Amino acid sequence: xxxxxxxxxxxxxxxxxxxxxxxxxxxxxxxxxxxxxxxxxxxxxxxxxxxxxxxxxxxxxxxxxxxxxxxxxxxxxxxxxxxxxxxxxxxxxxxxxxxxxxxxxxxxxxxxxxxxxxxxxxxxxxxxxxxxxxxxxxxxxxxxxxxxxxxxxxxxxxxxxxxxxxxxx
Numbered sequence: 001x002x003x004x005x006x007x008x009x010x011x012x013x014x015x016x017x018x019x020x021x022x023x024x025x026x027x028x029x030x031x032x033x034x035x036x037x038x039x040x041x042x043x044x045x046x047x048x049x050x051x052x053x054x055x056x057x058x059x060x061x062x063x064x065x066x067x068x069x070x071x072x073x074x075x076x077x078x079x080x081x082x083x084x085x086x087x088x089x090x091x092x093x094x095x096x097x098x099x100x101x102x103x104x105x106x107x108x109x110x111x112x113x114x115x116x117x118x119x120x121x122x123x124x125x126x127x128x129x130x131x132x133x134x135x136x137x138x139x140x141x142x143x144x145x146x147x148x149x150x151x152x153x154x155x156x157x158x159x160x161x162x163x164x165x166x167x168x169x
Contacts, residue, residue: 012111017095041162044148047114047139048160052150054088054108055079055122055158061090062124068092068105075100081139082119084110091123104157114143138165 058077065074068090075091089104109118117140123132131154139150151165152158159169 036137040144040146041148043112043114044141044143044146045160047110047112048139048148048150050108050137051079051086051141052160053115054086054106055150055152058088058122059124059129059156059158062126062129065126066090069103071095075122076125076132077105078102078121078123078132080119081116084115085108086116092133110141112143114141116140117147118143131156137167140164 026058039109048128058079060140061068061077062074065078068077068106069092071094072092073095076091078089078091080087082088085107087107090101090105091100091102093100120139121132122135124130125132133156137152139152141148148160148162149158150158150160151169153169157169
């Protein structure tokens with residue numbers, strides 16, 4: 001005796017299962033690609049914001065006239081960057097001297113393969129944190145064909161953004 005199985009209870013065919021699996025694989029690839037792009041953007045943003053923090057630290061030290069080395073006269077504070085690292089420096093002269101010398105306060109390495117597109121220096125003089133003449137208007141961070149920018153303006157404003165720096169904030 002043969003049982004008749006209703007149409008709505010029949011199993012899926014092999015082709016139907018393969019089509020569903022292909023759709024799931026394509027969707028997984030798209031989502032993974034989106035998360036990969038998001039990860040690179042987040043790494044760029046994180047490194048740029050840490051750099052902004054060091055620039056603001058130098059700016060604050062110059063405004064307050066911080067003495068990073070005892071028995072010296074502060075000239076200013078600078079940030080130097082090149083490739084995958086940057087340093088915060090203290091520029092000072094001896095109490096009886098007239099020439100400002102630079103001392104490294106901290107060195108920072110960019111993380112996760114992020115680099116800066118060019119080397120440069122930014123210097124804030126004491127006591128008003130004025131920027132040195134010819135200061136760079138921006139620093140470009142790069143990874144995997146993507147970029148993130150830190151913008152520096154003559155009035156002392158420092159910002160970070162996804163697009164290149166405009167001439168005015």
